[in-house]
Amino acid sequence: xxxxxxxxxxxxxxxxxxxxxxxxxxxxxxxxxxxxxxxxxxxxxxxxxxxxxxxxxxxxxxxxxxxxxxxxxxxxxxxxxxxxxxxxxxxxxxxxxxxxxxxxxxxxxxxxxxxxxxxxxxxxxxxxxxxxxxxxxxxxxxxxxxxxxxxxxxxxxxxxxxxxxxxxxxxxxxxxxxxxxxxxxxxxxxxxxxxxxxxxxxxxxxxxxxxxxxxxxxxxxxxxxxxxxxxxxxxxxxxxxxxxxxxxxxxxxxxxxxxxxxxxxxxxxxxx
Numbered sequence: 001x002x003x004x005x006x007x008x009x010x011x012x013x014x015x016x017x018x019x020x021x022x023x024x025x026x027x028x029x030x031x032x033x034x035x036x037x038x039x040x041x042x043x044x045x046x047x048x049x050x051x052x053x054x055x056x057x058x059x060x061x062x063x064x065x066x067x068x069x070x071x072x073x074x075x076x077x078x079x080x081x082x083x084x085x086x087x088x089x090x091x092x093x094x095x096x097x098x099x100x101x102x103x104x105x106x107x108x109x110x111x112x113x114x115x116x117x118x119x120x121x122x123x124x125x126x127x128x129x130x131x132x133x134x135x136x137x138x139x140x141x142x143x144x145x146x147x148x149x150x151x152x153x154x155x156x157x158x159x160x161x162x163x164x165x166x167x168x169x170x171x172x173x174x175x176x177x178x179x180x181x182x183x184x185x186x187x188x189x190x191x192x193x194x195x196x197x198x199x200x201x202x203x204x205x206x207x208x209x210x211x212x213x214x215x216x217x218x219x220x221x222x223x224x225x226x227x228x229x230x231x232x233x234x235x236x237x238x239x240x241x242x243x244x245x246x247x248x249x250x251x252x253x254x255x256x257x258x259x260x261x262x263x264x265x266x267x268x269x270x271x272x
Contacts, residue, residue, distance in 0.1 A: 003162040003195030004068050005031040005054070011062030012049050022220035023049040027063070029214065029223065034193040038210035040200055040252070042260040046221025047199045051165050054197060056081040067162060083111060086156035087165045090172065092148050094140040094155075100127070101136035104155040111159070119158070126154045129191060130184040146177040150184055157188065166198045170205070179237055182208060190234050203256060207248050208235065215255045218262045225255045 012024040023046040031037045039047050052058035054065060056079040065073040073079035081087075094103050104127070105119035114122065127133060130150040140148060149169050156164055170178045182205060189196065200206050206213045207229055215225040229248060231239055239245050 001033040001193070002068050003033040005029075005163055005195060005197070006066040007031075007050075007054075007063070008066070009063040010050065010053065010060055010065065012046070012053065012058065013061045024053075024060075025220035025222050027221065027223060029226075031195060031197065033068075033195055036189060036196045036198065036209055036211045037214060038198045038200060038206040038212070039214050039216060040203060040206045040256060041216030041221070041224075042218050042256070042262075043201075044219050045216040045259065046219065047216060048167055049221070051087075051167055051197060051199055053079070054163065055079075055085050055087050055165050083107060083159045084162040085165060086159050086161040086163075087167065088149075088152050088156050088169045090168045092152055094148060094151060096140050099137050099139055100132075100143075100151055103140070104151060104158050107155065107159040113160070123154065123158060126157060126188070127151070129187055130154060131180075144177070145173050146181045149173065149181050153185060153188065157192065157194065161194065163195045163197060166196065168199050168201065171201070178202075178205070183236060185209065186233075186235055203249060203253055204240065207231075207245060207252065208237075208240065213248075213252055215252060215259070218259045224259065225252070227252055 007027055007029045010024055010027040014021040014023055027050060039050070041047055049058060053060050053073060059078050060073055061075055064071060065079065071077065101120065101123055104123045108114040108119050109116065124136065127135065132147060132150055135143065135147070143151065152169070170181055173181065186209065198209060210229045213227045213229055214223060216222065217224045227248065231244055
């Protein structure tokens with residue numbers, strides 16, 4: 001399996017000659033291929049900065065990022081966005097003037113990886129697995145927020161990425177819709193495992209989804225704690241009331257509360 005991600009002493013300073021905002025400081029993290037890794041931390045801790053560096057949207061000022069043993073990014077090497085690292089954002093990016101089937105098949109078709117028939121078949125299979133059978137000919141404006149998030153995840157997976165990067169994709173959803181979409185994401189993950197790098201503020205979401213949860217400190221962002229989420233897969237919402245889930249929530253909650261309190265007291269804003 002591809003998708004082994006190695007982050008070595010990564011650092012990022014915004015405006016080094018002026019305000020000198022240290023967003024990331026000495027981040028080192030090894031993510032094995034096929035791992036579901038969730039990053040949690042207070043606003044402004046550098047979660048999105050780290051994701052952007054992996055995606056190729058931002059450049060490191062220190063350290064390195066390796067993917068499957070290949071150096072992808074360093075201060076002298078800018079990592080460009082590519083289909084091997086697909087991103088799903090908070091606010092979505094579907095083409096509103098195109099139907100769902102076109103939205104989810106455009107990537108592999110433009111890359112020449114699949115024929116139209118192959119792409120259509122794969123798209124319909126993935127959409128059905130997330131409870132969206134029969135919506136292929138609808139436009140995005142006809143979909144609910146939860147349906148759009150699922151379409152966006154399917155579109156990303158259609159490109160067969162080495163790493164799937166998700167930047168708080170369910171943040172704007174209500175609690176009930178969020179729980180449904182989380183279960184569908186896990187169903188896709190169990191069906192076709194990919195390396196997933198997932199950012200969230202939601203502690204329960206982090207534990208429910210992750211193989212490992214990584215807690216980051218308030219700015220400058222460093223890694224404070226890494227917790228193995230040793231809850232068996234496949235998972236459903238029943239695990240939310242299990243003794244192990246509650247113990248993990250207490251352990252991670254204590255670490256995050258300390259950082260959130262410091263972020264609030266220092267007046268941090270979600271700049272990174």
